[in-house]
Amino acid sequence: MLGFAATTVVDDGSGKVYHRPRPGAAGWLYDGSERPSYVPIQWGGTRRLLASTHPLRGCTMLSKIKIVRFKSVVELEVELGRVNLFIGANGSGKSNLIEAVGVLGAAASGRVDDETLLRRGVRPGVPRLYKSAFPHLSQMPHVSFGAVDLSGASFDVTLWNALENPSPAWGFKTEALRRNAQDSVEVRSTTSVGKHNKEQGMAALRTATLIPGDTALQLMDDLRSYSIFCPNTPSLRGLVQDMQSRDPVGLAGGRLPEAVDELLREGKRRPAISEAPRRGS
Numbered sequence: 001m002l003g004f005a006a007t008t009v010v011d012d013g014s015g016k017v018y019h020r021p022r023p024g025a026a027g028w029l030y031d032g033s034e035r036p037s038y039v040p041i042q043w044g045g046t047r048r049l050l051a052s053t054h055p056l057r058g059c060t061m062l063s064k065i066k067i068v069r070f071k072s073v074v075e076l077e078v079e080l081g082r083v084n085l086f087i088g089a090n091g092s093g094k095s096n097l098i099e100a101v102g103v104l105g106a107a108a109s110g111r112v113d114d115e116t117l118l119r120r121g122v123r124p125g126v127p128r129l130y131k132s133a134f135p136h137l138s139q140m141p142h143v144s145f146g147a148v149d150l151s152g153a154s155f156d157v158t159l160w161n162a163l164e165n166p167s168p169a170w171g172f173k174t175e176a177l178r179r180n181a182q183d184s185v186e187v188r189s190t191t192s193v194g195k196h197n198k199e200q201g202m203a204a205l206r207t208a209t210l211i212p213g214d215t216a217l218q219l220m221d222d223l224r225s226y227s228i229f230c231p232n233t234p235s236l237r238g239l240v241q242d243m244q245s246r247d248p249v250g251l252a253g254g255r256l257p258e259a260v261d262e263l264l265r266e267g268k269r270r271p272a273i274s275e276a277p278r279r280g281s
Contacts, residue, residue, distance in 0.1 A: 062101075062222070066146035066156070069132040070103070071096040099123065101226055103130075104145040107157045108223035110204030113169040121228030121244065121251045127161035127170070142173055147223060151215040152180040155203065155223065171198035177206065177216055185216045227251055 062080050067073045072093040086094045102122035106112045114124040131143055142160035158173040175188035186206040188196070196202060203220065210217040227246065231253025234240040242254025249259045 061150050062147050063150050064146075064148040065097075065101060065104075066144070067097065067100045068144035069140055070100050070143045070145070071130060071132065073097065073100065074132050074134065098228055100145055101147070101223075102228055103143075103159070104147055104155070104157065105223045105226040107145065107159065107172070107175075107201055108155060108204060108220045110201040111169060111199060112159055119244065120226060121230055127166045128163050130161075131163075147219070149215070149219045149222070151218070153215040153219040154178050154180075155216075155219055157201070157203075167199070169199040172201050175201060175203045177203040177220065179214070179216045185210070229253075231256065 061082060064080060065078050067076045069075070072091075073096055076097070078097070086097060088094050099122045102117065102120040103112060105120050106116040106122070109116055117124050127141075131140065141163060142158050144156070144158045146154065146156035148154040154176070155178075156174075156176045158175075159170040160173045161167055161170045172188060174190060175186065177185040177187075179185060186203045188202045207217050207220050227244075229249070229251055235242045235250065235252040235254045236256060238254075242250030242252045244251035245254055248262065249256050
């Protein structure tokens with residue numbers, strides 16, 4: 001099961017649903033009406049005004065991902081919901097789809113190499129293993145990824161690396177960070193290749209100038225924080241150290257028992273937390 005929503009949904013029993021993004025961001029109240037109205041809710045002192053009639057428009061959530069020539073995926077565009085479940089036989093490409101988002105997250109951070117991929121739970125490999133190698137396809141030296149969120153913000157990138165004598169880091173061939181189809185934040189085209197450091201993402205640098213609340217910045221932050229959780233028995237039992245530690249749980253399962261214990265104790269203090277799973281929130 002894979003959830004792309006970066007929000008916590010809380011139902012207080014009144015029929016109203018609160019969508020709460022990361023600490024410090026604004027939350028939004030959907031009152032359950034046929035034509036929903038949104039009321040800013042304060043978290044961490046940040047308020048934003050949003051005009052929308054979409055019940056999830058105030059949330060941060062990917063709505064679409066695009067993948068071209070990555071491993072077993074020749075070309076794919078997937079529409080996403082709040083929770084996404086991929087089912088298939090071994091070797092059918094489920095992990096490749098999930099890892100593609102991890103590669104896009106590394107690109108959003110500004111560099112794609114083994115270190116940034118491992119940090120997101122993506123299995124490293126030589127460029128030849130990252131590119132589709134079906135007999136009917138030409139051996140193109142690049143792969144492409146893209147994501148769109150509910151606000152309409154999008155980030156698309158094409159990465160390349162030589163099949164023979166590859167570089168440690170992938171190069172950026174094209175990039176496009178947009179708030180919407182008409183509002184581009186940063187665009188890197190093939191005509192600009194060679195004019196900039198090819199291993200440094202330009203869109204990532206551009207985000208340093210964006211103000212909090214910018215939808216393009218929100219999308220990039222969400223992609224940068226994406227990780228693949230894949231627990232293993234030694235880490236779960238505490239026999240080995242989780243080398244991909246995170247708060248509250250590491251990518252290999254480190255601190256999972258402690259995190260569950262903390263959640264149970266918090267549930268006793270705040271009943272709404274323990275009731276949320278029963279209501280499907």
